[in-house]
Amino acid sequence: MAIGPRLDLRxxxxxxxxxxxRQAIQLLQSSNLEVSAFVEEELERNPLLERDERPDGAEPEPPAGAEPPPAAMPDSYEGANAACLPAAADAPLDIGDWSNVYDGDSAGRGGRPDFEDLPGIEDTVAGRPRSLREELAEQVRLTFPDPSDRLIAAQLIALLDPSGRLLAEDAAIAAALGCAGGRVTAIRLRMQRFEPAGMFCRSLSECLAVQLAERDRLDPAMAALLDNLDLLARRDLRGLMRLCGVDAEDLADMAAELRRLDPKPGAGQDSGPAPWLVPDVLMRRAPAGAPEGEWILELNPDTLPRVLVNRGFHAQAQRRATREERAFLSEKYQAANWLLKSLEQRASTILRVAGEIVRRQEGFFRQGVSHLRPLILRDVAEAVEMHESTVSRVTANKSIATPRGNFELKYFFTTAIGGTSGETFSAEAIRHRIRSMVAAEAPENILSDDAIVSALRQEGVDIARRTVAKYREALRIPSSVQRKREKAVPA
Structure with a gap:
């Protein structure tokens, strides 16, 4: 065998x-808010990108000498962008004659508008709802004339947790402020009667006791019940009746009185309205005359970024640019085109995956959660000819608006539970069935886990008792013993 150098081509x-x-993959798994933030950053970094603010159907006129644009985007992407363009303004912005804008009633001398009728700044501030701490500070000013008492009260307000509890000890607060502990305690007890009542307490029983005292319902029996809330949580009604010295009817009234109280009076006081979930995909029934069982899916135009490449500016800047500037413009031009292509691919991929999910979960959309079918990522990936990781990224942080409400795309992927006849059932559908069975049980016939297993097997579901117990605990359903205690006395 000869030994020597040689060249191989492989x-x-x-x-x-x-x-x-990496950018395309990141955009695929990002939510619509994250994509919008990323596009905003690219608009600031790339001078060739700009927002598409054209009215519907308008096409920009290329400047003289500009190079022709590349091949157009697919119709699906153009249609999606056209659907989310704002309407044209009713009046031009460059108005020169303001006399045609303000009429004689709203204009003062010289044709200028009269601003005296506008609301004052105090009216604007008054229209803003005050926060919980502002409300408490106002009650402090009305209750404590002594400035040092107000200082202690302000420190107590600052130490409140979101639920309205005060976890710091009076002695620790007094040591930090350099005052007597009894003074802090006296101020805290007075502040417990502030609106909402029950603030500045250290425990649940103390919070409920303050609210009951405000309603003149804190009698010895109720105080004994507050001292044994752990027995109430375990539904030990016999023990509570013995400790409180009441019968079953009185105990039921007392428990109902506690349920009408607010265990966390500070929670939700400063929170505004719940943020609106903006779905990525919109789903609606096909119009009349369409084949039975068809749905219409479209991307939400409110979540689609509206950007375009300023090709005219690129063509003009190329003619006057130096060699280094041309290299910079070429890099930004390629990055802008790639961003548009990535956004288009993201939109089409979401639509394909959502369409396959809707096709496989047809029974859920027509008949409810009991008809939810088992579904895994591999099933959808094989149908749309994608990798499982791609389907996982597409369904992450995405939601769909359906006639049954808004759902995350991940919701429709559930594990399968075998049936007695070879068929499979969705785990989510089984959990829904367990919840329905427990809600419909009679007080004299509380279903145990074994009874639920027997009922499900009669319906064709082959399920183990430990699986039923796991699903029941996940649904926060008490055990049969606790439910029997709870329903032994009418609420």
């Missing part, structure tokens, strides 16, 4: 994660 394939590919 062909290999490898996947290189370029920055553009």
């Amino acid at each position: 062909f290999t394939q490898s996947l290189v994660m370029t920055p553009q590919l």
Whole structure:
């Protein structure tokens, strides 16, 4: 065998994660808010990108000498962008004659508008709802004339947790402020009667006791019940009746009185309205005359970024640019085109995956959660000819608006539970069935886990007792013993 140098030519394939590919993957798994934030950053970094603020159907006129644009985007992407463009303004912005804008009633001397009728700044501030701490500070000013008492009260307000509890000890607060502990305690007890009542307490029983005292319902029997809330949580009604010295009817009235109280009076006081969930995909029934069982899916135009490449500016800047400037413009031009392509691919991929999910979960959309079918990522990936990781990224942080409400796309992927006849059932549908069975049980016939297993097996579901117990605990349903205690006395 001869030994010597030689040249070999070999062909290999490898996947290189370029920055553009990483960007496309990141956009695919990001939520609509994250995509909007990313596009905003690109608009600031790239001078060739701009917001698409054209009216519906308008096409920009290329400047003279500009290079022709590349191949157009697919119709699906253009249609999605056109659907979310704002309407044209009713009047131009460059108005020169303001005399045609303000009429004689609203204009003062010289044709200027009269601003005396506008609301004052005090009216604007008064219209803003005050926070909980502002409300408490106002009650402090009305209750404590002594400035040092107000200082202690302000410190107590600052130490409140979101639920309205005060976890710090009076002695620790007094040591930090350099005053007597009894003074802090006296001020705290007075502040417990502030609105809402029950603030500045250290425990649940103390909070409920303050609210009951405000309603003149804190009698010895109720005080004994507050001292044994752990027995009430365990539904030990016999023990409570013995400790409180009441019968079953009185105990039921007392428990109902406690349920009408607020265990966390500070929670939700400063929170505004719940944020509105903006779905990525909109789903509606096909119009009349369409084949039975068809749905219409479209991307939500409110979540689609509206950007375009300013090709006219690129063409003009190229003619006057130096060599380094041309390299910079070429890099930004390629980055802008790649961003538009990534956004288009993201939109089409979401639509394909959502369409396959809707097709497989047809029974859920027509008949409810009991007809939810088992579904895994591999099933959808094989149908749309994608990798499982791609489907996982598409369904992450995405939601769909359906006639049954808004759901995350991940909701429709559930594990399968075998049936007695070979068929499979969705785990989510089984959990829904367990919840329904417990809600419909009679007080004299409380279903145990074994009874639930027997009932499900009669319906064709092959399920183990430990699985039923796991689902019941996940649904926060008490055990049969606790439910029997709870329903032994009418609430």
